Amino acid sequence: MTLVAANDVFQQSRFRNGLLDALKQPDAELLGSVAERVSLARGHVLFEPGDSVTVVHFPCGPTIAALIVTMENGDAVETATIGREGAIGGIVSQGHLPAFARGVVQVAGPAIRIETARLQDLKSRSVAVRNLFARYADCLLAQILQSVACNALHPMEGRCARWLLSLHDRIGADDLPVTQQTLAEMLGVQRTYLSRVLGALSRRGLVRAGRGTIQVLSREGLERASCECYAAVRLHYEGVLGGIYPTIPAEAEAEAGR
Numbered sequence: 001m002t003l004v005a006a007n008d009v010f011q012q013s014r015f016r017n018g019l020l021d022a023l024k025q026p027d028a029e030l031l032g033s034v035a036e037r038v039s040l041a042r043g044h045v046l047f048e049p050g051d052s053v054t055v056v057h058f059p060c061g062p063t064i065a066a067l068i069v070t071m072e073n074g075d076a077v078e079t080a081t082i083g084r085e086g087a088i089g090g091i092v093s094q095g096h097l098p099a100f101a102r103g104v105v106q107v108a109g110p111a112i113r114i115e116t117a118r119l120q121d122l123k124s125r126s127v128a129v130r131n132l133f134a135r136y137a138d139c140l141l142a143q144i145l146q147s148v149a150c151n152a153l154h155p156m157e158g159r160c161a162r163w164l165l166s167l168h169d170r171i172g173a174d175d176l177p178v179t180q181q182t183l184a185e186m187l188g189v190q191r192t193y194l195s196r197v198l199g200a201l202s203r204r205g206l207v208r209a210g211r212g213t214i215q216v217l218s219r220e221g222l223e224r225a226s227c228e229c230y231a232a233v234r235l236h237y238e239g240v241l242g243g244i245y246p247t248i249p250a251e252a253e254a255e256a257g258r
């Protein structure tokens with residue numbers, strides 16, 4: 001882990017994060033001067049419930065973290081997926097408050113980390129920074145609210161397609177480096193059940209489940225198979241924080257050709 005002075009922290013291609021990219025000078029420079037670049041390993045626990053959250057992580061590139069709620073019997077389910085469009089830790093809260101959920105890295109990769117106190121300090125001085133993070137907190141809450149409804153009402157195949165699409169957006173490639181075990185844990189189901197669901201999606205030519213990866217074969221098909229929750233969350237994000245949600249390569253190509 002290296003402390004990097006100066007605002008070139010955010011400019012390296014591996015260390016791009018939509019929220020940080022949206023900062024304008026001099027806020028970007030101030031935040032850059034106190035940011036650290038780190039590499040996060042899969043399974044790394046950023047915080048446990050009850051921990052005082054002293055650091056905010058901004059996933060970069062393909063890195064994905066998740067907020068997971070665990071039950072007394074050990075069952076767990078993911079409540080939010082956070083990639084290069086967002087940040088994890090101390091975002092909704094103000095300052096050093098205990099974490100409610102577990103923050104864990106689902107897909108390894110680079111990230112930028114900033115001490116919560118430093119971010120709070122900048123928020124108190126800059127309306128633009130305060131506004132940006134308040135808007136992001138709204139998007140994160142929308143994702144969690146939608147997940148509550150989704151988990152209660154929607155069949156597993158649609159939910160599975162939804163999660164695969166949200167990973168596809170953030171990773172920006174067709175090979176999703178997630179094991180079936182991880183995906184089962186995200187969805188809060190048994191691995192055998194998840195295998196049957198993936199089998200059904202495979203037979204329709206939408207995905208190919210390999211060893212340690214799930215390959216997206218048809219993005220369009222997955223969008224048709226997904227429940228409405230994927231589009232609802234994405235639409236809200238684009239409305240509240242336009243231009244920050246990752247554009248998948250196929251969409252970028254289509255836009256370039258327009």
Ligand SMILES: [Zn+2]
Pocket residue numbers: 149150151154158159162227228229230
């Ligand atoms: Zn749903």
